[in-house]
Amino acid sequence: MTELMSTRITVKKIAEICGISQPVVSAVLNRGKSASNIRFSQETADRVMAVAQENGYRPNRVAQNFHSQKHQSIGVLIHEAGNIAPDAFRNLLRVSSSEKQLICFESIQPDQKELPLFLRKDCVDGVLLFEQLDPQIHEAIQKIKLPAVSINARPTSQMHHVVFDEVDAIKQAVALFDRGGCDRYILTRTFANPQHYSTHERVSTLRWLAHERGLPDPHIVDMDLVLTGTPEQKMAVLDELLELLRKPGKVGLIDTGKFTTLSLIQTIHQSGRNVPTDLMHLYLGNDPTNDYSWPSITRLTVDMPRVIKESVHDLQRLINGQKPVGPPMISYQLFEGQSTKL
Amino acid sequence: MTELMSTRITVKKIAEICGISQPVVSAVLNRGKSASNIRFSQETADRVMAVAQENGYRPNRVAQNFHSQKHQSIGVLIHEAGNIAPDAFRNLLRVSSSEKQLICFESIQPDQKELPLFLRKDCVDGVLLFEQLDPQIHEAIQKIKLPAVSINARPTSQMHHVVFDEVDAIKQAVALFDRGGCDRYILTRTFANPQHYSTHERVSTLRWLAHERGLPDPHIVDMDLVLTGTPEQKMAVLDELLELLRKPGKVGLIDTGKFTTLSLIQTIHQSGRNVPTDLMHLYLGNDPTNDYSWPSITRLTVDMPRVIKESVHDLQRLINGQKPVGPPMISYQLFEGQSTKL
Numbered sequence: 001m002t003e004l005m006s007t008r009i010t011v012k013k014i015a016e017i018c019g020i021s022q023p024v025v026s027a028v029l030n031r032g033k034s035a036s037n038i039r040f041s042q043e044t045a046d047r048v049m050a051v052a053q054e055n056g057y058r059p060n061r062v063a064q065n066f067h068s069q070k071h072q073s074i075g076v077l078i079h080e081a082g083n084i085a086p087d088a089f090r091n092l093l094r095v096s097s098s099e100k101q102l103i104c105f106e107s108i109q110p111d112q113k114e115l116p117l118f119l120r121k122d123c124v125d126g127v128l129l130f131e132q133l134d135p136q137i138h139e140a141i142q143k144i145k146l147p148a149v150s151i152n153a154r155p156t157s158q159m160h161h162v163v164f165d166e167v168d169a170i171k172q173a174v175a176l177f178d179r180g181g182c183d184r185y186i187l188t189r190t191f192a193n194p195q196h197y198s199t200h201e202r203v204s205t206l207r208w209l210a211h212e213r214g215l216p217d218p219h220i221v222d223m224d225l226v227l228t229g230t231p232e233q234k235m236a237v238l239d240e241l242l243e244l245l246r247k248p249g250k251v252g253l254i255d256t257g258k259f260t261t262l263s264l265i266q267t268i269h270q271s272g273r274n275v276p277t278d279l280m281h282l283y284l285g286n287d288p289t290n291d292y293s294w295p296s297i298t299r300l301t302v303d304m305p306r307v308i309k310e311s312v313h314d315l316q317r318l319i320n321g322q323k324p325v326g327p328p329m330i331s332y333q334l335f336e337g338q339s340t341k342l
Numbered sequence: 343m344t345e346l347m348s349t350r351i352t353v354k355k356i357a358e359i360c361g362i363s364q365p366v367v368s369a370v371l372n373r374g375k376s377a378s379n380i381r382f383s384q385e386t387a388d389r390v391m392a393v394a395q396e397n398g399y400r401p402n403r404v405a406q407n408f409h410s411q412k413h414q415s416i417g418v419l420i421h422e423a424g425n426i427a428p429d430a431f432r433n434l435l436r437v438s439s440s441e442k443q444l445i446c447f448e449s450i451q452p453d454q455k456e457l458p459l460f461l462r463k464d465c466v467d468g469v470l471l472f473e474q475l476d477p478q479i480h481e482a483i484q485k486i487k488l489p490a491v492s493i494n495a496r497p498t499s500q501m502h503h504v505v506f507d508e509v510d511a512i513k514q515a516v517a518l519f520d521r522g523g524c525d526r527y528i529l530t531r532t533f534a535n536p537q538h539y540s541t542h543e544r545v546s547t548l549r550w551l552a553h554e555r556g557l558p559d560p561h562i563v564d565m566d567l568v569l570t571g572t573p574e575q576k577m578a579v580l581d582e583l584l585e586l587l588r589k590p591g592k593v594g595l596i597d598t599g600k601f602t603t604l605s606l607i608q609t610i611h612q613s614g615r616n617v618p619t620d621l622m623h624l625y626l627g628n629d630p631t632n633d634y635s636w637p638s639i640t641r642l643t644v645d646m647p648r649v650i651k652e653s654v655h656d657l658q659r660l661i662n663g664q665k666p667v668g669p670p671m672i673s674y675q676l677f678e679g680q681s682t683k684l
Contacts (some may be wrong), residue, residue, distance in 0.1 A: 023591060024533075055485075056485035056486035056487065058462065058464045069677060078435075080432070080436075083428060084431075086428070089426075090422070093420075093447055093449040096448075103448075104444045104446045104447075106438070106439060106444075106445075107432070107436065107439060112439070117442060119400075120400065122401065123402045143398035144351075144398035165520070176391075191575055212643070227393075227634050246348070259630060259631050261604065262604055263636040266607065266635070266637060287605060287631075289603075290485075291601075293604045293605060
């Protein structure tokens with residue numbers, strides 16, 4: 001230990017400066033907070049408080065937590081690849097700030113064999129899980145009986161969850177397309193993880209609604225290679241999309257891709273088709289980039305402040321041994337922009 | 343407390359199940375980790391370990407930390423508005439995962455009067471500060487002598503910092519524009535915070551380089567209203583930009599806006615100017631959306647994995663009372679795409 005560290009003020013240091021014993025300093029600092037039979041004069045108390053304040057002394061959470069056996073912190077577990085929507089992140093920090101609670105994040109690395117730190121060590125009072133995580137993680141949480149809330153992953157009976165209403169989202173999109181007279185549908189997507197419940201629900205609902213209207217089977221375009229492929233692979237995907245866009249008929253396009261809206265718009269420009277007269281473009285998701293497009297893109301977005309507030313609230317209830325009260329399914333809200341407005 | 347909580351296994355519970363005293367259980371669980379003169383049979387040890395494993399017992403960090411008086415966690419302080427670049431976030435989680443260290447995040451709310459929790463309570467071993475924060479926060483960190491590293495904010499002599507080489511970035515951009523024969527420059531920006539050192543450095547360097555070449559003064563377009571304005575205000579900003587783009591001469595466009603590239607591309611399309619023959623488009627920043635554009639946008643990007651790795655490493659050195667060793671300035675790297683390649 002060098003100078004840099006030893007300059008940080010401790011109870012011991014305050015005791016040295018004041019020339020009194022450590023228990024007396026502790027008794028002064030904890031006055032009114034915990035019972036103590038140590039007596040001291042007002043003069044001593046004033047001197048201790050002055051030295052503490054001057055040197056920026058702060059109560060130590062480690063010591064306080066040792067008594068309560070709680071961490072006063074929650075953990076957020078996320079997938080390395082999927083990351084977390086910026087508005088979810090922002091709202092998590094906002095809620096934890098107003099609740100005066102520490103919030104820790106951990107991501108599962110692609111090659112990780114060990115359980116997350118949150119589960120290996122008793123270091124958080126509860127966890128929020130984002131997106132689909134390995135079943136082993138769910139099992140470990142069950143075993144150690146850690147309070148947990150899962151967000152936007154396939155619901156299981158073992159864990160409290162909050163999911164987004166994908167079926168209703170596709171219905172809202174198709175209602176818009178009906179109004180605009182679209183006679184064929186395209187859905188673009190990325191991270192086309194067949195395990196993720198939303199992928200399946202979105203596609204099967206769109207198929208069913210197309211069938212119901214006597215329209216052709218929707219085209220599902222996987223855009224993952226636009227993110228991760230070679231230049232040739234990127235071009236191949238976008239050429240396929242370009243060809244689909246140029247076919248006759250009015251297109252209803254549901255864009256569920258992450259990071260791919262820019263390429264999609266470039267391809268629409270290239271196709272020469274007019275938005276919204278030839279093609280209605282609707283973005284389904286929570287990427288803030290698309291919120292700021294101008295001309296504006298119609299979007300279906302989850303009320304993330306609400307999702308986060310209710311999930312954190314329910315996690316706190318679980319930590320305190322109470323039952324969760326928040327709704328398990330949240331709807332998407334439609335914000336109509338110029339890309340579908342006729 | 344209800345059933346939900348009391349089912350979590352503790353040393354006390356294990357002792358009850360095994361019918362032995364708590365100190366013996368602790369001695370078994372901490373065997374090889376801490377010195378103890380409590381003796382126990384192999385049979386007892388086996389029984390304790392079996393019960394512990396069966397019930398998902400985990401060592402309690404609160405208890406462990408109480409002995410070391412460290413939290414084994416670092417805090418990341420960010421600005422509510424500015425948020426944090428997704429690749430910075432991802433790399434922070436990656437590094438903390440490989441270092442088996444907890445990482446907590448806290449954002450400063452716009453109306454916040456109190457100091458951040460990280461500074462009010464002794465709950466993290468050190469902090470990373472992202473972007474420009476209130477001088478009061480710097481003062482508080484000084485006062486409590488909390489190890490800290492500042493990232494991408496105006497350097498101060500009081501705190502170890504990592505900044506990005508903005509002057510060199512603009513020089514790299516102009517070298518490309520020279521090669522392409524650009525005879526006027528436009529720079530778009532958002533969050534045009536005059537307090538942020540990068541805003542000033544970028545603009546003054548571009549002015550100076552234009553002057554040096556005998557070119558007209560660059561046009562600086564503030565795009566903030568595209569993010570936050572009314573539809574009329576958005577249109578006014580983009581109309582101004584459209585007019586600038588349509589003027590004769592070959593444009594070198596530096597796009598430093600956050601979330602505004604999509605609108606910018608829509609405006610370029612509208613202007614009818616050809617990229618890169620009439621206009622060279624270069625993005626300066628770390629927004630991942632732009633990495634995935636196709637046709638690809640030339641970009642100048644900071645090596646974020648390196649920035650994060652070295653900042654965390656230096657913070658750990660400071661926590662351990664050592665001097666930081668990482669370079670205080672990191673250069674932008676050029677990735678040339680189709681938007682400037684002739």
